[in-house]
Amino acid sequence: MIEQWINAFVGFVWxxxxxILLVGGGLFFTLYGKLAPFRYIKHxxxxxxxxxDDGQGSGDLSHRKALAAALSGTLGLGNIAGVALALSAGGPGAVFWMWLTxxxxxxxxxxxxxxxxxxxHKDEKGRVHGGPMYTVQEGLGKKFKWLAVLFAVAGLMGFVPSFQINQLSAVIQTQLFPEVTWLASTGFSWALGIVLAVFVGLVIWGGLKRVADVAGALVPLMAGGYFVMAVLALLMNAEKVPAVFxxxxxxxxSPDAVFGGVLSVIIVGVSRGAFSNEAGIGTEVMAHSAAKTDEPVREGLVASLGPIIDTLIVCSCTALVILVTGVLDQSEGMQGVSLTMAAFTAAFGQPGAWLLALQVLILSFTTVFTFWYYGYKCFVYLFGEKAGEYYKYLYLGLVVLGAVLSVDVVFLFLIGAYGLMAVPTMVSGLLLAPKVNAEIKRYFGEAKHISTGEPLLEQSK
Incomplete structure (x- = not known):
């Protein structure tokens, strides 16, 4: 019954x-900005x-660390397990719509x-807070307050760590040690959840800077290793790559009854693409808003690299490896990270499974760390700074619970919550787009030496 309700909720939201909002809005931004992030990708x-970086701006993180923090929330199981779920639900065609997204x-x-x-937004202590709820509050005014509240409430639902923890538990129980039957017991799941909560607590009690430090060290290493493994797998199956494309x-x-027709495939691709790179959802706005800069366009350009790294590179690697190894057609009920694990096992044998498990372990943890920060910002927006400390305990409880929940219910619930978050983010973005264009004109108009590669600091101030 609960699963039926959640399916209905996801169908309504997506x-x-x-x-129209995500795809049409993205097309509007692309044309209205005259391809600005593409034209200045070198910058x-x-x-x-x-x-x-001059060290003088508001915020806490460098451009690089802000991107690392944002990517730690997207470069993880959304790329490894989420793509596999998209292929299971929408077939190969879902990948095209993920690329478009x-x-x-x-x-x-x-x-x-x-x-x-x-x-x-600056609080009474001078600390900077950012995110779509503050974009709505500060940029659109009180009459749109309900949109800010909607984002924060949906964020509290969407930033639960249960999916990441659930898939991590699945890797340990069913992929790495399938012959150890007692690992599949409920008692072990609870014990695993408690152990994981302890590790998560050690990081989140250090705040955003510790999260960014951990992400900055681990995410590039794990993403790079995953990319190398995927490329090797594709080279080993090079003759199948053209047919896969x-x-x-x-x-x-092409209408496909198996996957519900073209519209169903589009919905799966767009929703999973949004879950993967979070463009238009608003989560990444909270990470990039913490950048130590007073030049908004700079951080916007850094943020624009996210979908390229996350979806066009990493998600494509996952999808192509699953398709060239043929495990999708032989999945027999496998889903999520289990399907991706089967693909890398088919390519590299048991060593492939172990290497992927290590990456799942690290990337799932970095995502969980970042999700804590996102959820914390939403919680503080709704209930105030003093109540924020309680959210850490609530979050750790959700980590424990994630080890024993059903992956289907959890993933669908998160997809639905992500859809709700997109409404305030995209509406505020569309209404305030002229403000961004004015800022683009000012920044690139004053930064006259950008094409020569000379320092911009003096020119952009």
Whole structure:
């Protein structure tokens, strides 16, 4: 009964209006900004080197650490397990719509994260707070307050760590030690959840800076290792790659009763793509709003790299490896991380499973750390700074609970919550887009030496 209700909830949230909002909104940002994040992509990478950091801006994190914190929330099980779930639900065609969502998401992230810095809120102690709820509050005013509250409430639902913990538990119980039957017991799941909660607590009690430090050290290493494994698997099956790309494009536009037809495949691809790179959802706005800069366009450009790294590269690796190894057609009920694990096992044998398990372990933890920060910001917005300390205990309880929940129910619930978060994020982004364009004109108009590679600090002040 609960699963039926959640399915109905997800179907309602991710209907045609949501597709129009995310895809149409992303197309609007792309055209309205005249491809700004694509035209200045070289500058986006230059910002990560730190050469334009002057240490004088508001915020807590460098551009590089802000991107690492944001990617730690997206480069994880959304890429490894979420893509597998998308293939199971929508077939190869879902990958095409994930790609489209990512391309449009580049501009969406640029606009929403630029606004996140433009409309940061300072509390009575001078601390900076950012996110779509503050973009709405500071940029649109009191009459749109309900949108800010909607985002924060949906965020509290969407940032639960249960999916990541659940899939991590599945890796340990069914993939790494399938012959040890007692690991599948409920008692072990509870014990595992408690152990994981202890590790998570050690990081989140250090605050955002510790989360960013951990993410900055681990995410590039794990993502790089995953990319190398995927490329090797594709090279080993190079003769199958052209046929896989053909199936992706054909399935994207061909009615398929197995996957519910074209519209169903589009919905799966767009919703899973949004879950993967979070463009238009608003989660990444909270991480990038913590960047130590007073130049909103700079952080918007850095944020625009997220969908490229996350979906176009990492998610594509997962999808292509699953398809070239043929495990999707032989899955026999496998889903999520189990399906991805089967693909890498088919390519590399048991060592592939162990290496992937290590990456799942690290990336799931970094996502859980970042989700705590996102949930904490939503909780504080709704209940105040003093109540924020209680959220840490609530979050650790959800970590424990995640080890024993059903993956289907949890994943669908998160997808639904992500859809609700997209409404305030995209509506505020569309209404305030002219403000971003004015900021683009000012920044690039004053930064006259950008094409020569000379320092921008003096020119952009």
């Amino acid at each position: 209907g045609k209006p949501m597709l 986006s990478f230059e910002l990560l080197t730190g050469r334009f 990512a391309l449009l998401g580049v501009s969406t992230k640029f606009y929403t994260c630029t606004l996140g810095v433009m409309y940061r 053909t199936s992706i494009f054909n399935s994207a536009f």
